Amino acid sequence: MTRGKGTMKVNPVTGLDRSLTLGERQDIVGQKAEAEASLRYAEENQVGGAGGAIDKNKLKAEINRYDAILHEGTPARISGMKKDALIKEAEGLANEMRKNMPTQDEMDHPSKNPGAVQKHIKWGDRNVQNIKRYKEIMRQVEPDDPTNTNIDRLRREK
DSSP, X not given: XXXXXXXXXXXXXXXXXXXXXXXXXXXXXXXXXXXXXXXXXHHHTTOOSSSOSOOHHHHXXXXXXXXXXXXXXXXXXXXXXXXXXXXXXXXXXXXXXXXXXXXXHHHHOTTTSTTHHHHHHHHHHHTHHHHHHHHHHHHHXXXXXXXXXXXXXXXXXX
């Protein structure tokens, strides 16, 4: 069985192929802070060494790994013409995705709308690449907005 090579490039250090979401960034910052606190505790109390329970070198390596993940996964701040072009592309993708997208009413009441689930699945299959690109653009344009990648915001009411 052969597998195709993906089009996304994965960073070998961080394992990322995209920008981190706000929640993912906050989680990694929290893990890094916890590792730093453990390292400070170990250094202040002389815990560690050959017989110690805390490996200071391992903690330092872990902190460096968190820094690398944050550096690679945090999108660069963009402005000006590039931001305008990305917003225009996102609007075009949003308009394309709205075509044949099940309405909010269809999704809320699938028993009243026979075939709504299959319609949504087929719509999702057709728009996988558009959804990925839209989410990546929105993470770059508005990195601190946790709802910016929710495609349900594009859904019509009826």
